[in-house]
Amino acid sequence: MPEEVLAVRGLGKTFPGVRALDGVDLTLHAGEVHALIGENGAGKSTLIKLLTGVYRPDEGTIVFEGREVSFATPLEAQKAGISTIYQEVNLIPLLSVARNLFLGREPRNRFGVLDMARMNREAEETLATYGVRVDVRRPLRTLGVGAQQMVALARAVATDARIVIMDEPTSSLEPREVETLFSVIRRLRDAGIAVVYVSHRLDELYAVCSTVTVLRDGRRVHHGTLAELDRLQLVSTMLGRDLGEVRTEGLTKFTGDHSAATDEPVLEAKELTAKHQLHGVSVSIRPGEVVGLGGLLGSGRTETAKAIAGALPLGSGSVTVAGVPLRAGSTPAAIRAGISLLPEDRKSEGIVPGLSVRENIALAVLPRLSRFGLVSEVKVDSIVDTFIKRLRIKASSPQQKVGELSGGNQQKVLLARWLAMNPKVLLLDEPTRGIDVGAKAEVQKLVDELAADGLGVLLISSDLEELIEGSDRVVVLKDGAVVGELSGDDVTEDNLMRAIAGSDNLQGVAADG
Amino acid sequence: MTTTHTDAPMTPAPTGPVEKTEQAGPGRADRISALLQQHGALAVLVIVSLVASFSFDTFATGDNITNMATSSAFLAIVALGMTFVIITGGIDLSVGSLFALGGVLAAWGSRHGTLVALLLPLAVCGLIGVVNGLLVARSRLAPFIVTLAAMLGARGLMLALTDEGAETYLVAKGSFLAELGQGTTLGLGNPVWITLGLFVAGAVVLRRTRFGQHVYAVGGNEDAAALMGAPVARTKILVYTLSGLLAGLAGALNAAWLASGVTILGNGMELEAISAVVIGGTLLTGGLGYVSGSLVGVLLLKVIQNVINQIGSLDSSYQQVVSGAFLAVVVIAQTWLGRRRQLM
Numbered sequence: 001m002p003e004e005v006l007a008v009r010g011l012g013k014t015f016p017g018v019r020a021l022d023g024v025d026l027t028l029h030a031g032e033v034h035a036l037i038g039e040n041g042a043g044k045s046t047l048i049k050l051l052t053g054v055y056r057p058d059e060g061t062i063v064f065e066g067r068e069v070s071f072a073t074p075l076e077a078q079k080a081g082i083s084t085i086y087q088e089v090n091l092i093p094l095l096s097v098a099r100n101l102f103l104g105r106e107p108r109n110r111f112g113v114l115d116m117a118r119m120n121r122e123a124e125e126t127l128a129t130y131g132v133r134v135d136v137r138r139p140l141r142t143l144g145v146g147a148q149q150m151v152a153l154a155r156a157v158a159t160d161a162r163i164v165i166m167d168e169p170t171s172s173l174e175p176r177e178v179e180t181l182f183s184v185i186r187r188l189r190d191a192g193i194a195v196v197y198v199s200h201r202l203d204e205l206y207a208v209c210s211t212v213t214v215l216r217d218g219r220r221v222h223h224g225t226l227a228e229l230d231r232l233q234l235v236s237t238m239l240g241r242d243l244g245e246v247r248t249e250g251l252t253k254f255t256g257d258h259s260a261a262t263d264e265p266v267l268e269a270k271e272l273t274a275k276h277q278l279h280g281v282s283v284s285i286r287p288g289e290v291v292g293l294g295g296l297l298g299s300g301r302t303e304t305a306k307a308i309a310g311a312l313p314l315g316s317g318s319v320t321v322a323g324v325p326l327r328a329g330s331t332p333a334a335i336r337a338g339i340s341l342l343p344e345d346r347k348s349e350g351i352v353p354g355l356s357v358r359e360n361i362a363l364a365v366l367p368r369l370s371r372f373g374l375v376s377e378v379k380v381d382s383i384v385d386t387f388i389k390r391l392r393i394k395a396s397s398p399q400q401k402v403g404e405l406s407g408g409n410q411q412k413v414l415l416a417r418w419l420a421m422n423p424k425v426l427l428l429d430e431p432t433r434g435i436d437v438g439a440k441a442e443v444q445k446l447v448d449e450l451a452a453d454g455l456g457v458l459l460i461s462s463d464l465e466e467l468i469e470g471s472d473r474v475v476v477l478k479d480g481a482v483v484g485e486l487s488g489d490d491v492t493e494d495n496l497m498r499a500i501a502g503s504d505n506l507q508g509v510a511a512d513g
Numbered sequence: 514m515t516t517t518h519t520d521a522p523m524t525p526a527p528t529g530p531v532e533k534t535e536q537a538g539p540g541r542a543d544r545i546s547a548l549l550q551q552h553g554a555l556a557v558l559v560i561v562s563l564v565a566s567f568s569f570d571t572f573a574t575g576d577n578i579t580n581m582a583t584s585s586a587f588l589a590i591v592a593l594g595m596t597f598v599i600i601t602g603g604i605d606l607s608v609g610s611l612f613a614l615g616g617v618l619a620a621w622g623s624r625h626g627t628l629v630a631l632l633l634p635l636a637v638c639g640l641i642g643v644v645n646g647l648l649v650a651r652s653r654l655a656p657f658i659v660t661l662a663a664m665l666g667a668r669g670l671m672l673a674l675t676d677e678g679a680e681t682y683l684v685a686k687g688s689f690l691a692e693l694g695q696g697t698t699l700g701l702g703n704p705v706w707i708t709l710g711l712f713v714a715g716a717v718v719l720r721r722t723r724f725g726q727h728v729y730a731v732g733g734n735e736d737a738a739a740l741m742g743a744p745v746a747r748t749k750i751l752v753y754t755l756s757g758l759l760a761g762l763a764g765a766l767n768a769a770w771l772a773s774g775v776t777i778l779g780n781g782m783e784l785e786a787i788s789a790v791v792i793g794g795t796l797l798t799g800g801l802g803y804v805s806g807s808l809v810g811v812l813l814l815k816v817i818q819n820v821i822n823q824i825g826s827l828d829s830s831y832q833q834v835v836s837g838a839f840l841a842v843v844v845i846a847q848t849w850l851g852r853r854r855q856l857m
Contacts, residue, residue, distance in 0.1 A: 074739070074740050075739070075740075075742045078740075078742060079742070084740075086740075090734070090736070090737040090740050090741070091734070091737055091741070092729065092730045092733035092734050092737055092738065092741075092800070093733060093734065093800075094729065094733045094800040094801045095726070095729055095730065095733055095800075099726055099729075103726055103727075103730055103738075103741050103742075103743060104723065104726075104727075104741060104742045104743055106723055106726065108723070112722060112723075113717065113721045113722060114720075114721045114722060114723070114726075116721070155741070
């Protein structure tokens, strides 16, 4: 057994109202490539931040190379030998490649002046071993994202790291660059460095990782050799669903069936392509239909919704609303055409907490209610009143500040804002995340009613039950591409998980069913 | 327990053919934009100077040039410190007041000898710079507000020292301080030589020392710089200290040159210095900039003022209108070039 580099025991961290990490153990050996996986909110990033000194643990111990450690800053962790490379490249774009690589440990002559010749030469040599051959005097930003990622990696490793943590390192890499990254990871492994690899791409995990830790709701739910689990088991462990578990009905407030109309699609998105994020995603929604978007975190669900709403620059592809093509990449055009997007992060992208319920609801529709720049207060009142009643928003009065409302009611206010625009298509990105059970049921019921009224709804949810019971059809995404579509009786948890785990398995299921 | 790792630094050895992940180099347009951004001010300076030399007999004379050089020197020293501050993404509005305070302190101190006359303004202005830096770096206050407060405070201090500006301290004739300010070496005023020396040193510090790297890193991406181990707070404290020291020194040299601590100087000098730095190609958003550019920026401002004086018929009030218009044009050009290069 190789030397134990890291032993984490009973690590716990609580944020106000959230138990982010609960008694988690993690052991790393020299030369081990360890997959760390879990859905959103499972505690991966909290664990990484505890290991790298961004947060301090509330309980538990971290033993690094035989000594108990407590890092106060990321810099301390880095100096001790735990390096992290982040999803977004964390370097200085305007500085030269060599200066980035050597920042803080530049070779100097005896007067303390930087030895540029030596620095550039050594930078070139180091980067060549990572397959990056560039003029190292160029500003970093002139390099491609992949090459920048390699510079970050070279920097992390060059600081005598014993553990390298990679947080979704491939999310912006080309397939070719991913291969180079893998060969570097294998060399690190052979040199006795432990690697923690965080990714949602299952193929990658199986390609480079030997061991795995699965987190769910802040707890470690599985650890061991990766080869012992197949993809389907991995996904079901991650999502917390047993295979073949009898499907229980009625757990959500969805009535399930919207007697899917046979009309022409109200929304048709074709071959949406955005660099590194979407690779030809097509979705169509008919009036009165709820189409679910399934897939793991990072599979392109949110990006698809944003692309349809004109909030993501597209490489190619088209969006048509009720037969009329939409100008690409324009949010106002999408809104005018009748598309409303309820964003995933309602705090930062949706509500204005300091404004009242009334003002929040009226925000988007104001231009339509005004004449010569003056707003008709009567019209605003009537609209606000209608939606507070219709969506059963619980506020002391329309004047109450939205920041004082519960999460569920905030979500309803947002919904009201967009419904006031009289949309044809509603894009809901995780509409029930972070709101209590009662409010969740309310929102689910509303989605049902809206569909019954003839709206086309795109529903994104990490809650499998919600997705299955709420959708008439589910389009499954993986790595930014559609890998399957389930409809009718095929919309089951088993099928959905198989589709998420890999398209190969889906064929088998389809044949079985 | 067996150990599989070696003690050697972990630079993995090349194994087999490695793939080339390089991207295409910066385009020709990008390079031209970069050149314009870095040296555009120099080109304009040369053109304006050439046109002025042909238009006015009195422009390219030895006297006029040495006068311009000396009067540029003080602003240039202030702009040097400002360059460091702006590259970290900050701003220092206190330098005009510190310049005036430094001058008064130097003149007041000159009665106790040249050493006091030089060290006193450096100590006081440097200390105010340290406080600026501490407030910006440790208390995370906005540089604009912190240095605005210091600007008001320093001017108040200066007025208190001079009895509301009523008292003007003189620098004794023939003292070493007076010689430092008024004397010439090889035909150029001593302040000019001091300025050139400071700029050479400044360029070396900025481009060729770890501190200089940290200055760029902090301005380029503060969070990344912290994660990469750059001492962000220390770097910020140092640049504001440096800016305070240089403003105080410039004030002292100016007092030596004028032979008195003039209290009405330095009003709006912070804005002139910022203009010069920006004209010189330093990004106001931080992360990119050149010491040499700031020197060119100062010279350009002074040459334009001189040209307007040469025209004579033009009211000198229009100097500021022209300077302002010129600054606007430069900033628009900078922004445009920066967007082209996707810096902003």
